[in-house]
Amino acid sequence: MTKKFFTIGYAGLLALAVAVAGTSGCIGVAGPTLGVLSVPAPVLPYHQQMAEDQAFETRYNRVAILPQIVEENHIALDPPSDDEVIRALERVRPVGGAVPGLEVTMRNVKGITKELIADYLDPPRHLPLVGPVQVHHAHWKCTVYFEEITHVGYPIPHQIRTDDGIEVLYIDKDHLHRVGGGEFHAPMH
Numbered sequence: 257m258t259k260k261f262f263t264i265g266y267a268g269l270l271a272l273a274v275a276v277a278g279t280s281g282c283i284g285v286a287g288p289t290l291g292v293l294s295v296p297a298p299v300l301p302y303h304q305q306m307a308e309d310q311a312f313e314t315r316y317n318r319v320a321i322l323p324q325i326v327e328e329n330h331i332a333l334d335p336p337s338d339d340e341v342i343r344a345l346e347r348v349r350p351v352g353g354a355v356p357g358l359e360v361t362m363r364n365v366k367g368i369t370k371e372l373i374a375d376y377l378d379p380p381r382h383l384p385l386v387g388p389v390q391v392h393h394a395h396w397k398c399t400v401y402f403e404e405i406t407h408v409g410y411p412i413p414h415q416i417r418t419d420d421g422i423e424v425l426y427i428d429k430d431h432l433h434r435v436g437g438g439e440f441h442a443p444m445h
Contacts, residue, residue, distance in 0.1 A: 316340055319388065320431040330377060332394030334429045335370040341398045344425045357409045366401040373397045373426075380435040388435040398425045
């Protein structure tokens with residue numbers, strides 16, 4: 257009994273590779289393409305932070321004008337978001353370390369509790385461009401539980417770790433309620 261060896265030349269390997277690639281679904285997809293513009297470009301952290309700050313200003317730093325209060329039990333229904341609490345924590349306790357080799361601080365938030373400590377209305381008054389309104393004040397006590405790790409690289413490399421960091425923040429969320437009947441039209445910007 258003789259053994260026969262089957263050999264494939266370079267042309268056979270190329271044909272096999274083309275057949276496998278053609279059946280994988282990655283090659284030969286027809287349709288519009290953006291060409292070079294479809295390659296993602298990196299965004300600098302500075303520009304990313306600017307875009308996030310602008311979106312935060314647009315979303316949270318505007319005073320809401322809500323309808324008139326009809327019942328005596330007016331309660332604040334909107335606690336501060338986690339994003340607002342983390343940004344307040346960053347203003348109080350900034351994470352330093354702009355030079356990666358020298359000192360870098362990282363913070364891992366373990367939990368956030370929010371507690372309403374005051375909720376009251378001011379007497380009605382007239383505000384320009386708004387009309388007769390009442391200011392609804394809501395004061396929140398937010399407790400942030402976190403761990404903080406600081407890597408120091410110079411002069412002696414070491415690590416400082418705080419496993420049970422706690423920071424208490426007080427956040428005020430005020431909004432307006434219109435007073436009186438009739439239609440209300442917000443000013444055009």
